[in-house]
Amino acid sequence: MATNKEIRLAVLDGDGIGPEITAATLTVLTAAGKRTGLTVKAKRAPIGWKAYEKTKCTLPDSTRAVLEAHEGWIVGPTFAGEYPKDDPMRGHPNGFLRRHYKLFANVRPVEAWPQLDPLVPDVNITVLRENTEGFYPDRNLAWGYGEFKPRDDVGLALRVITGEACDRFARFAFEFAKASGLDRICVVHKRTVLPQTDGIFIGAFERLQSQYKKIKIDLVRIDTFSSSFPRAARDYRFVATTNLFGDILSDQASGLAGGVGLAPSLNAGHDHAMAQAVHGTAPDISGKGVANPSALILSTALLMRWFYQRTGRAAYRDAAELIEQAVRQTIESGATTSDLGGNLSTSDFARAVVRSMGR
Ligand code: ATP
Numbered sequence: 001m002a003t004n005k006e007i008r009l010a011v012l013d014g015d016g017i018g019p020e021i022t023a024a025t026l027t028v029l030t031a032a033g034k035r036t037g038l039t040v041k042a043k044r045a046p047i048g049w050k051a052y053e054k055t056k057c058t059l060p061d062s063t064r065a066v067l068e069a070h071e072g073w074i075v076g077p078t079f080a081g082e083y084p085k086d087d088p089m090r091g092h093p094n095g096f097l098r099r100h101y102k103l104f105a106n107v108r109p110v111e112a113w114p115q116l117d118p119l120v121p122d123v124n125i126t127v128l129r130e131n132t133e134g135f136y137p138d139r140n141l142a143w144g145y146g147e148f149k150p151r152d153d154v155g156l157a158l159r160v161i162t163g164e165a166c167d168r169f170a171r172f173a174f175e176f177a178k179a180s181g182l183d184r185i186c187v188v189h190k191r192t193v194l195p196q197t198d199g200i201f202i203g204a205f206e207r208l209q210s211q212y213k214k215i216k217i218d219l220v221r222i223d224t225f226s227s228s229f230p231r232a233a234r235d236y237r238f239v240a241t242t243n244l245f246g247d248i249l250s251d252q253a254s255g256l257a258g259g260v261g262l263a264p265s266l267n268a269g270h271d272h273a274m275a276q277a278v279h280g281t282a283p284d285i286s287g288k289g290v291a292n293p294s295a296l297i298l299s300t301a302l303l304m305r306w307f308y309q310r311t312g313r314a315a316y317r318d319a320a321e322l323i324e325q326a327v328r329q330t331i332e333s334g335a336t337t338s339d340l341g342g343n344l345s346t347s348d349f350a351r352a353v354v355r356s357m358g359r
Contacts, residue, residue, distance in 0.1 A: 004033075004037050004038060004039040005037060005038055005039070005313065005315060006038075006039045006041055007038045007039065007040055007041065007072070007307070008043065008070055008072075009040065009041070009042050009043070009070055009072045009073065009074055009303075010042075010043050010045060010066050010067050010069070010070035010072070010073045010074070011026065011042040011043065011044050011045075011073070011074045011075075012044075012045055012046070012047040012063065012067075012073065012074070012075045012076060013046070013047070013050070013076045014047055014048050014075060014076025014077045014078050014281070015048040015049050015050075015076070015077060015078055015079055015281045015283075015286075016076075016077060016079075016280070016281025016282050016283045016286040017076075017077070017281060017282045017285060017286045017291035017346075018048070018076025018077050018078075018281065019076065020286070020287075020289060020291050020293070020346045020347075021076060021277065021291050021292075021293040021295075021296045021346065022076045022296065023346075023347070023350075024293035024296075024297065024346050024347055024349065024350035025074060025293055025296045025297045025300050025350075026040070026042055026074075027347070027350040027351070027354065028293075028297050028300075028323060028326070028327075028350050028353050028354060029297075029300050029319070029323070031353075031357055032304075032319045032322045032323045032326070032357060033319060035319075035322060035357060036315045036318040036319040036322060037315040038315050038316070038319055042074075043066050043069075043070060045062065045063040045066040045067070046060075046063060047059055047063055047075065047076075047078060047093050048079065048083070048093060049079075049083070051063060051093075052083055052084065052087060056086065056087070056088075057087060057088050057089060058078070058083050058087050058089045058091070058093040059089050059093035059096055059097070067097075067101070067272070070272075071271065071272055071273070071307075072272070072273055072275070072303050072306070072307065073272060073273070073274040073275065073303075074274075074275045074276075074296070074299075074300055074303070075094075075097070075274050075275065075276045076276075076277075076296070077276070077277060077279065077280050077281040077282075078093055078094050078281070079091070079280075079281055080092070080094075080280070094276075097267075097274060098131055098132070098267055098274075099132065101269055101271070101272050101274075102132065102269045102270070103131060103132075103267035103268055103269040103272065103273070103274055104130065104131050104132045104165060104168060104169055104172070104268075104269050105128060105129075105130070105131060105169060105172045105173075105176075105267070105268045105269070106128070106129040106130075106131045106246065106250075106265060106266070106267050106268075107126060107128055107176065107265060107266040107267075107268060107302055108126065108127045108128075108129065108246075108250040108253075108263065108264075108265050108278070109125070109126040109127075109263075109264060109298075109302070110123055110124075110125050110126070110127065110250065110253040110254050110257050110263060111123065111124050111257060111262075112124070112256075112257040112258060113257070113258060113262055113331065113340075114332075115258075115331065115336065115340040115341060116257065116258025116259055116261055116262065116340075117258055118256065118257045118258040119230075119255070119256045119257075119258070120230055120233050120256040120257065122233050122234055123253055123256050123257040124233075124234075124237065125233070125236050125237060125238070125239060125253050126180075126237065126238050126239070127239045127241070127246055127249050127250040127253060128169075128172070128173055128176065128238070128239065128240040128241070128246070129241060129242075129243060129245075129246025129247060129249075129250060130165065130166075130169045130201075130241070130242050130243050130246065131243065131267060132165055132243075133159075133160050133161060133162060133165050133243065134159055134160070134161060134242040134243030134244055135157065135158075135159035135242070135243060135244040146158035146159070146160070159194075159197055159244075160197075161196075161197035161198070161200050161201055161242065162200070163200055163203075163204065166200055166201050166203070166204035167204045167207075167208075168270070169204070169240070170204035170205045170207075170208050170240070171208060172268065173185055173205070173238075173240040174208055174211070174212040174215055175309050176238075176309060177212075177215050177238055178212065178214075178215065178309075179305060179308055179309040179317070180238075180305065182215070182237055182238045183214060183215055183216060184215065184216045184217070184218060184237065185205070185215060185216070185217050185218070185238055185239075185240050186217075186218045186220050186225070186236050186238060186239045186240070187201075187202060187205050187217050187218065187219050187220070187239075187240050187241070188220050188221075188222050188225050188239055188240070188241035188249065189201060189202055189219060189220075189221065189222065189241070189242070189245075190221060190222045190223070190245075191219075191221075192221065197242075198242070201242055202219060205217050205240070222241075222245050222249075225239070225249070226249070226252065229249075229252070229253070229256075230256055233256070254278070260278045260279055260295075261279065261292070261295070261339060261340075262292070262294045262295050262298065263277070263278035263279070263295055264277060264278070264295050264296070264297075264298035264299035264301070264302055265277070265278050265299055265302070266299060266302035266305075266306060268306050273303055273306040274303075275296065275299035275300045275302060275303040276296070276299055277295030277296040277299055278295060279295055289345045289346050289347065290337060290338055290345060290346060291337065291346050292336070292337040292339050292340065292346070292349065293337075293346050293349060293350060294327055294331065294349075297323060297327055297350075297353065298323070298324065298327060300323065301319075301320040301321075301323040301324050301327075302320070304316045304317070304319045304320035304323070305317065305320045308320065322357055323353075325356075326353045326354070326356040326357045327353055327356075329356040329359070330349070330352045330353045330355075330356045333356075335349070335352040336349065337349050
């Protein structure tokens with residue numbers, strides 16, 4: 001095997017079950033790296049409560065310095081708005097990360113797992129959601145939300161769509177499709193009622209199409225997509241859409257696939273990408289060593305794919321595939337944590353995944 005490539009990652013444990021699932025994730029990633037030619041070096045930094053206790057800020061400058069020094073980040077869950085009111089991050093360190101570091105593309109693969117008793121057993125779709133602007137709420141504002149209430153009975157909500165954000169997002173979508181071997185992008189829109197903003201969004205894809213001749217784009221209206229999706233789950237493999245539609249569609253897909261229990265996600269930009277599970281801090285089981293680390297492990301596989309997308313280095317893709325296959329095999333074999341009916345601890349599950357890599 002060629003000399004190992006060193007891969008340096010920032011790892012932020014987060015709150016609740018965060019420390020348990022990040023430890024398990026590093027066990028799996030390190031093992032996958034060994035088999036594919038990557039040496040994993042993790043630099044830890046605090047986010048959330050631990051950071052607040054030390055510095056009175058849930059995302060202190062010292063943590064930001066670590067993040068800035070690393071392209072890839074693994075970040076455990078944080079609470080949503082439950083930190084003390086004097087937190088300079090206003091209780092949302094995560095939102096700050098996405099906005100400040102321009103993590104404009106949210107990758108949300110959704111797969112049906114038999115253990116989750118899916119409504120639609122063959123769901124296997126990746127929803128790519130624009131993450132920085134659009135209607136939910138508009139993220140272009142320097143601070144606050146894109147909603148106004150000039151009178152008690154009048155509310156205004158803004159949606160801003162810019163050519164610049166659409167261009168970078170569309171390019172990401174094509175590059176993602178190319179790196180993942182996908183030959184179609186389903187661009188979901190509502191241009192019929194939002195002709196200006198969705199016109200700009202669709203235009204970005206149409207302009208780039210000639211540079212990616214092997215990838216076809218299908219324009220599908222959000223209402224058509226939603227009504228046909230449950231019956232045509234196999235027809236949609238890769239969907240690219242604006243912020244609010246992406247939020248709804250990824251959750252709709254998760255619901256049909258049996259819930260967000262195992263759902264991974266990646267928030268990616270030009271300079272950085274953050275692997276993060278879709279589930280929250282699970283305070284009811286935190287500290288017990290029983291949390292299921294699969295979602296964060298699979299998010300880390302997405303991070304490896306992002307490195308592959310940027311560098312073309314096969315070791316990253318191989319590590320991603322190895323992790324995904326090993327998690328699937330382990331869960332299919334019935335070796336699971338209690339949420340999926342098994343009796344493995346978080347760390348035992350990670351070890352079982354590593355053993356699956358050897359098979
Ligand atoms: P938060 O306030 O951080 O969103 P929450 O409890 O409202 O936390 P989740 O953390 O998503 O929301 O948890 C919802 C339920 O799913 C809880 O019963 C939790 O124990 C369970 N859960 C979430 N993540 C996991 C996991 N990784 N392994 C096992 N159970 C989980």
